[in-house]
Amino acid sequence: MNEASRMHEGVRLDYVPVADYSDAIHRLEMERLWPRVWQVACREQEVPEPGDYLNYEIGEESILVVRQQDGSIRAFYNVCPHRGRRLRDDARGSLKAIVCGYHAWSFRLDGTVDAIPAREDWEGCPAVSDADLSLTPVQCDSWAGWVWINMDPDAPSLRDYLGPIPERLDAFEWEHCRIRSHQTLIFPVNWKVAIEAFVEPYHVVGTHPQLLRWGHGKARGTLEYLKSGFIHAGHSGERNYHFDEDAEFNDPREYLYTTIHNTYHQLHGLYHDEGLRAAERMMKEVPAGLSLQETSARYAAMRREEVIKAGARWPEDLTGEHLRNIEWLLFPNSSVLTSPEGAFWYRARPNGNHIDSCIFEVIVLGRYAPGKEPLVVYERYDDLADFKGCNGILEQDFSNLLAVQKGIRSRGFKAARPNPVQETQVANFHRVLHGFIHGDDNWAEG
Numbered sequence: 130m131n132e133a134s135r136m137h138e139g140v141r142l143d144y145v146p147v148a149d150y151s152d153a154i155h156r157l158e159m160e161r162l163w164p165r166v167w168q169v170a171c172r173e174q175e176v177p178e179p180g181d182y183l184n185y186e187i188g189e190e191s192i193l194v195v196r197q198q199d200g201s202i203r204a205f206y207n208v209c210p211h212r213g214r215r216l217r218d219d220a221r222g223s224l225k226a227i228v229c230g231y232h233a234w235s236f237r238l239d240g241t242v243d244a245i246p247a248r249e250d251w252e253g254c255p256a257v258s259d260a261d262l263s264l265t266p267v268q269c270d271s272w273a274g275w276v277w278i279n280m281d282p283d284a285p286s287l288r289d290y291l292g293p294i295p296e297r298l299d300a301f302e303w304e305h306c307r308i309r310s311h312q313t314l315i316f317p318v319n320w321k322v323a324i325e326a327f328v329e330p331y332h333v334v335g336t337h338p339q340l341l342r343w344g345h346g347k348a349r350g351t352l353e354y355l356k357s358g359f360i361h362a363g364h365s366g367e368r369n370y371h372f373d374e375d376a377e378f379n380d381p382r383e384y385l386y387t388t389i390h391n392t393y394h395q396l397h398g399l400y401h402d403e404g405l406r407a408a409e410r411m412m413k414e415v416p417a418g419l420s421l422q423e424t425s426a427r428y429a430a431m432r433r434e435e436v437i438k439a440g441a442r443w444p445e446d447l448t449g450e451h452l453r454n455i456e457w458l459l460f461p462n463s464s465v466l467t468s469p470e471g472a473f474w475y476r477a478r479p480n481g482n483h484i485d486s487c488i489f490e491v492i493v494l495g496r497y498a499p500g501k502e503p504l505v506v507y508e509r510y511d512d513l514a515d516f517k518g519c520n521g522i523l524e525q526d527f528s529n530l531l532a533v534q535k536g537i538r539s540r541g542f543k544a545a546r547p548n549p550v551q552e553t554q555v556a557n558f559h560r561v562l563h564g565f566i567h568g569d570d571n572w573a574e575g
């Protein structure tokens with residue numbers, strides 16, 4: 130089958146056509162996905178004061194997210210309406226007015242024209258009103274402390290796009306979280322290869338065997354196709370962990386402590402200082418002989434106490450249901466591991482217009498007492514080799530990416546065959562992608 134005829138091949142829970150990684154689909158994503166979908170641009174905290182801006186790049190587009198005088202946030206294409214110079218070349222900063230470096234046209238923070246040198250020279254020309262010469266806005270809204278943008282002026286609202294997601298995740302109160310760490314890596318792989326490595330639990334046995342040392346952690350991806358009012362929009366799946374009854378550990382305290390300690394020191398997220406302190410308390414204060422469930426409940430109470438003791442706000446509305454569903458894929462490109470102490474947020478996107486290069490970010494959110502929020506340090510790794518020693522667990526994940534990228538380019542690889550129980554999010558992801566690029570659900574029968 131040639132590439133063109135494969136393009137409309139359907140996705141099944143156990144089948145993803147390899148054409149989804151092709152040049153043709155890359156072009157269609159640039160044309161029909163990225164310009165139409167809501168995507169996270171930055172955290173609200175990254176533009177705290179009026180005049181603060183952040184330059185969000187997606188494909189060949191560059192979008193300025195700007196904090197306004199009245200505290201609201203707006204977004205504009207980062208391009209001067211005069212001769213098309215990019216207005217800001219840097220990733221972030223602060224300014225009083227947006228001034229173009231080429232001929233000094235200047236714009237207010239709300240994008241309206243402020244001053245144009247020798248403006249009288251245009252006298253008598255058509256379409257030279259302030260409105261004609263202002264910056265072109267991009268839709269912009271906030272949810273969960275993230276600033277979201279959408280380039281499509283006719284796109285549904287962010288609330289409609291997210292559909293049932295806020296109802297399921299608002300209890301984490303991420304709007305009160307702040308960035309704990311922010312890492313950007315440049316991978317020579319297609320952006321989908323990168324995000325797909327972080328949406329399923331099936332790889333743990335092969336990639337992170339050390340995490341299963343204390344029992345046969347059996348993970349299930351639950352197929353939950355959350356469809357919002359806008360067809361093919363807000364979308365997620367979730368991951369539940371079911372530990373086998375006959376798990377190979379005797380003392381649940383030791384199991385929990387080892388898991389927490391390893392996650393804290395190897396992943397650097399999900400369990401933070403308070404969670405680790407609570408684990409140390411659990412070892413001393415919780416008696417032996419309790420079930421895993423009872424021990425976990427005691428630990429959870431101590432973790433809450435430690436967070437509150439540190440002066441941070443605890444998300445009181447979290448339920449067991451929230452804590453069981455630890456992984457969410459927010460289409461198109463956020464994969465979120467949830468935690469009562471914050472979140473582990475992955476984001477992948479194409480690097481410029483390159484099909485096989487992507488920008489991958491690991492943004493860890495934490496809870497802090499007011500005034501104790503850490504300064505954001507932006508780490509960047511252009512070469513994966515430079516990340517060595519930074520994160521024991523992620524390095525294991527990353528080691529797969531380059532190899533998968535090579536594999537999907539092989540003539541011998543016809544389609545991905547995801548596990549229809551544990552890798553449902555991979556298939557779901559492609560299903561929604563097909564919705565954007567082909568305009569229908571294209572969910573193959575059978």
Ligand code: FES
Binds near residue numbers: 209210214229231
């Ligand atoms: S291109 Fe911006 S002022 Fe000329």
Ligand SMILES: [Fe+2]
Binds near residue numbers: 326332336337526
């Ligand atoms: Fe992993």
